[in-house]
Amino acid sequence: MMKSNHKDVKKLNKNKVRTVLRNRKSTTKAIIAQETGLTVVTIQSLLKELMVEKEVIKGTLTPSTGGRPASSFVYNQNFKLGLVVLLREYEGEDYLFLDVIDLFGDSIFNEVIKSPNYYYVDILYAIESVLNQFRAIVTIGIGIPGQSDHGIITVSSHELLKNVNLITKVEDACKLPTFLINDINAAIYGFSYLKPTYRKSSLIGIYFPKKSPPGMGIMHKGLIVEGKNGMAGEIKYLPIQVDWDKLSEAKEADFIKVFCQVMHIINVVLAPEVSVIYQDLISSETLSKEWADYCQRNEMPSTPFLTFSNEFHTDFYEGVKLNTLKRIIYQIEKV
Numbered sequence: 001m002m003k004s005n006h007k008d009v010k011k012l013n014k015n016k017v018r019t020v021l022r023n024r025k026s027t028t029k030a031i032i033a034q035e036t037g038l039t040v041v042t043i044q045s046l047l048k049e050l051m052v053e054k055e056v057i058k059g060t061l062t063p064s065t066g067g068r069p070a071s072s073f074v075y076n077q078n079f080k081l082g083l084v085v086l087l088r089e090y091e092g093e094d095y096l097f098l099d100v101i102d103l104f105g106d107s108i109f110n111e112v113i114k115s116p117n118y119y120y121v122d123i124l125y126a127i128e129s130v131l132n133q134f135r136a137i138v139t140i141g142i143g144i145p146g147q148s149d150h151g152i153i154t155v156s157s158h159e160l161l162k163n164v165n166l167i168t169k170v171e172d173a174c175k176l177p178t179f180l181i182n183d184i185n186a187a188i189y190g191f192s193y194l195k196p197t198y199r200k201s202s203l204i205g206i207y208f209p210k211k212s213p214p215g216m217g218i219m220h221k222g223l224i225v226e227g228k229n230g231m232a233g234e235i236k237y238l239p240i241q242v243d244w245d246k247l248s249e250a251k252e253a254d255f256i257k258v259f260c261q262v263m264h265i266i267n268v269v270l271a272p273e274v275s276v277i278y279q280d281l282i283s284s285e286t287l288s289k290e291w292a293d294y295c296q297r298n299e300m301p302s303t304p305f306l307t308f309s310n311e312f313h314t315d316f317y318e319g320v321k322l323n324t325l326k327r328i329i330y331q332i333e334k335v
Contacts, residue, residue, distance in 0.1 A: 021075035077102040082324040141324030157212040188217035190318030208279035213244035260294040284308035
């Protein structure tokens with residue numbers, strides 16, 4: 001039991017040192033001691049281990065107010081890497097966006113590949129090509145236009161993705177832990193990170209793509225609300241008389257009508273504080289004005305702060321990246 005406790009304490013202390021180094025990128029033993037409360041002797045021992053493992057690199061000497069210059073220690077951001085894969089519509093076409101990230105969340109490689117309908121074999125080929133170039137990749141995060149249940153894509157407007165267990169396909173081929181996240185869930189997560197004032201709010205995000213039905217992400221106080229089998233936010237199943245697959249082709253007045261009906265239902269059921277709308281089918285000014293007029297005509301218990309964004313790709317990427325980074329760090333720290 002004592003050995004187990006000692007091992008747990010050592011792991012905890014090692015992770016404290018890692019956290020300071022990751023946050024500061026480069027620092028000294030004195031600063032690590034100040035921020036962790038650990039003794040310099042303990043820190044020195046842990047740094048030696050981290051340098052042997054190549055997670056930390058000895059840096060240059062830094063000026064010291066106490067006399068001799070102090071050695072700095074640099075966190076090796078390339079010690080482990082992650083692969084971010086986005087299945088994303090752009091200008092009405094299907095693309096794969098592949099991005100390799102380091103432990104600081106910085107991109108060190110990216111590639112965009114046209115991938116009509118997202119045949120899983122094409123996805124595997126693209127992933128394996130990147131893995132062959134970057135052997136330090138330890139986790140793969142995939143953002144998908146649909147919902148999955150235990151890795152099986154159960155809801156998607158892309159027929160070649162339906163009922164495919166993409167996690168099993170990728171993990172069997174690549175031998176790396178892989179996770180899936182819905183595109184709008186990832187986007188609203190990324191939005192809240194990039195705009196910290198909204199992070200603890202009750203948020204919803206709705207994405208209106210050009211050739212697929214809309215989807216909704218729900219976030220409450222920093223956590224994504226997925227619902228049973230990850231099906232929260234599948235607004236195309238709302239009892240509204242509309243051809244969701246052709247919504248992007250609808251007349252402006254028809255689109256506005258559907259938008260207001262959807263927002264009305266969401267406000268009554270969820271009462272979000274902030275609603276983020278990703279769409280470029282009609283002007284945001286027109287939609288905002290029509291929604292304000294609708295709110296004047298229809299009583300609701302609450303109305304959210306409405307914000308329009310054309311940064312879906314940025315938020316989507318950020319959300320998948322953050323979740324990938326979180327998993328890499330967990331892998332490192334659990335050892």
